[in-house]
Amino acid sequence: MSTDDDWGREYAHLAASDLRRPRDLERFAAAAYLTGHDTDATAALVRAHRIARRDGDRPAAARAAFWLGLHLVLRGRPAQGGGWLTRAGRVLDEDDVDCVERGYLLIPAGLAAIANGGIADARDRFESAIRIAEHHADQDLLTLARLGLGQAAVRGREYAAGRRLLDEAMVAVTADEVSAVVAGIVYCAVIDACYELYDIDRAQEWTAALSEWCEGKPSLVPYRGQCLVHRAEILRRSGSWGDAMELARQAEERLGGQPALGAACYELAELHRLRGDRAAAETYYRRAGTWIGEPQPGLALLRMAQGRIDAAAAAMRRLLPSVADDTARCRLLAPYAEIMLAAGDLSAARSAVDELGRIARTLGSRWLAVTVHHQRGLVLLAEGATDAALGELRTAWLGWRDLGTPYEAARARLHAGLVCTAVGDEDAASAEFDAAHQALAALGAIPDAEHARRLGQQARARGTLTGRETQVLRLVAAGRTNRAIAVELHLSEKTIDRHVSNIFVKLGVSSRAAATARAYERNLVQYPTETGG
Template sequence: MSTLADGREAYAERRWPDAVGQYTAAEQDAELPAGDLERLSTSVILTGRGSEGVDILARAHLKYLADGDYAAAVRCAVWTGINLILLGEPARSAGWLARAHRIVEDLSEPCRFEGMLFLPAGLGALYQGEGAAAAEAFTRAADLGRERGDADTAALGMLGLGQAKIMLGQLDDGRALLDEAMVAVTVGEVSPVPAGIIYCAVVETCHLAFDLHRAHEWTRALDRWCDAQQNLVAFSGQCQKHRAELYRLHGAWTEAIDAAKMAQDLAFRGDRMATYGGFYEQGEIHRLRGDFDAAEAAYLHAQETGFPPQPGLALLRLAQGRPDQAQSMVRLTMDGAAPDYRRRMLAARVEIELAAGDAPAARAAMEELASLCASFDMPMLHALAEQSEAAVLFHEGDPKAALVPLRRAWSRWLGLDAPFEAACCRALLASLCAALGDEESARLEREAARAVFSELGAVPALSELERSALESSAVESSAPEQLAPAAPDARTALLPTSENDVGHAAGTGSLTARETEVVRLVSAGLSNRDIATELFISEKTVARHVSNIFTKLGLTSRAAATAYAYRHGLV
């Protein structure tokens, strides 16, 4: 009996391997009660042994039936079905879900867990891109969960409804529902498996909605949640995938590769939902660094999960000098994509269509991207839309008009601490300045972009920059009389025009939004390594931010920075 008690204690303390060991030992002496079988199955699933956990969950279901606890039997049947979906066994899943429906129909009283029956239908509609149908199913699940005191179903229903609303473009309503679902998780109302599902789904949805701030906040929360549980495998791989995505955006490409490889390792150990993201993110870094063979291999591994590795694979074809193939790939993928995934491919579509020579298609994609900004008021989305607009205008022969949206895009990328994207803006600005006859500004912008690309190891971007420079030189030497006069504002085209552009304008003695975050963390006593982990940036980037802070504020130590933070109400 003490072994059984030890198993229950380990489960309560989220020591999953200990719980598995103690419950397994207890089962050698006597048959486990249904509730303990269910807890054992959860512990086994969370340590990465999904198939074994499902078999134990099926035993718990039968034990509940024998005990006459039909509501709990329904719960086990539905979770068995959901886990089988995740394991890629739809036929067995359908059988278990049908069994759950039949039990509920045969009951003479309302079933506490009836709301769970609507979750699989909502998931199916969501995966098919049918937002309205998904919203209907998840609303029913959430309502029944609340009415009958089933916190897990209520929270999962809110999560799904939030995802559906964001898919339908109702961003504010969707985000509010995601936040409400996360409240249920953070106050401990939700059991471990639904909590992990909600964490990972919220982060993924934030990325799809271009909500970088929330994606960062919830990824860090998921990171802490995973770290707090002994040898947790389930959901840990997905956490690493999300970390890789943030590291990539912030220019910490080595850290991004490490996180992507860890996601793959955890996927092989049981977190199968991390497989696609782990390989896709690895492919992205290899592509950006110019290691095309490794990128191809990673993208193809991602594709084996059944999801197209786009737009990364299409952009790889473009980098390989095959724009027609890239165009065909991205068009085919977008034609069948759900609205939220289609949105994520629009900026790449603009780039690819321009390279393939279809200016009208590029403009159509750019205008679709720009139209989203009214519903999704997110800095990252605005940056993508403005950068795409500048590229289209330049391609159409209006470099002067392209300066304004490009300056805004550059400013937003700086505010998001996205060095590669910001450098791409400066590379394009160099071409604009050259087209306007301002070769000195073009040279300065080219040098600034080259410095960032070199530090990141972005070999293809460097090669493209040099090619553009040679083309500009050739045009200047062959037909100087045709050049337009230098634009009066070309030399200062990318300087911030207000403090809102990058948090605060650089060079004024004030801090940018990112530098303010760093000061807060320094004042909390965090080391550069800890700050890098907290913000998903590299230690080198943290050191550069700290140096800039000291220079701007005239400080010489972290203690002085801490004093400044307290004095100015930053803490």
């Protein structure tokens, strides 16, 4: 662990020194890596490995090979990194020496086991690493092993245990008990795990801690780009879209050819989509796809915004069955449900929301729980269960408000307005639409704000029938034909035709039967009462 936060000064000092010992070269490699001098870091570790091999110091040779392999993997060169990690293991196999380096080599082996679905194998390797770390009193290894155990628990669906282990790993970081390289690795891994679990509160807390840590180390380079992506996502969720865009652009510049560039491009694509710049969103989704595979569900939501409902639905129907892991599926299920509703597949939407509800309960995620209320409200609205739909959407609005997510809160109000429209309460509908429009416009969500504005105008128009239109509607509800109404009111039949057409537009109906139902809802006419003797 270093007590010197100025890694730039450390790098310059060591670069000017005649370094001959593996430990000194490793120190220089760490300073070079942390300040963005990757080529120097690689060269120093290669040299440290060769010197240690020459001198017969197998633990030092393995240690240099391990860190070299890890740096290469983190820089997006898994083949080269894997080769050096294999060499590190081979060096130690040449002698049965008891050394802490054996524990370090268990870390990539455990991560590989997780990737291959071998959770029990991964757990065994990380627990062995913990024993070695405790025996040698090596805090870096101990922290990496606990991080690995937490990741294995999450992938093994032991979510509560996973959170505890991840938090424990972070304690060592925030207490400044580990080296800067290990601290950066743990920060990024824990934050990624929080997002994977949709534990947005934890993600925000640890991202703020990572940002503070980075700011305290002015020369630090590797984790600043990833940190900016996480901060950008949090700012987007909290409604500061301009700041989020700026940070995501900075991350794009800093990450260069690193794998995390895909996350930066995806975040930029999301921001452009929400703000209505569909061409830019398309470009960034494509760029993200070169690093992260299919840029979903964002690209499908873009297709829906473009009116290409069939394309959006086809993409999601193809993708969802191929994703087995719950934590990966929960990213897709809410957009899938919304797209299925737009495509008219109510059964698929209902099934997706039910599954998301199950996952939300398992993960214990507040964010997902509120998402379920919102999506269930939309499904109930499509099913015609307006009272239940309004209750779910009101709950969702309160939840989004408490979570500090104004975009989602505004959409919940917009959807509540649709429920009010469905039951003929145009005053309440226009109030919901106006509130949604105001919030969405403030965010810069131009397409959604315009949609809310139009819906508000239509609701007000439907709620303001003229006196003559009200008179005509009463006669329509009484079963009169347009010709009969014209005779009774001493007007031309053409004029009555125009009044009836305007009434249909204002009420949002397309038939005389529907207009009659609205007349009863507004108490413009009375339901007939039965009399008998």
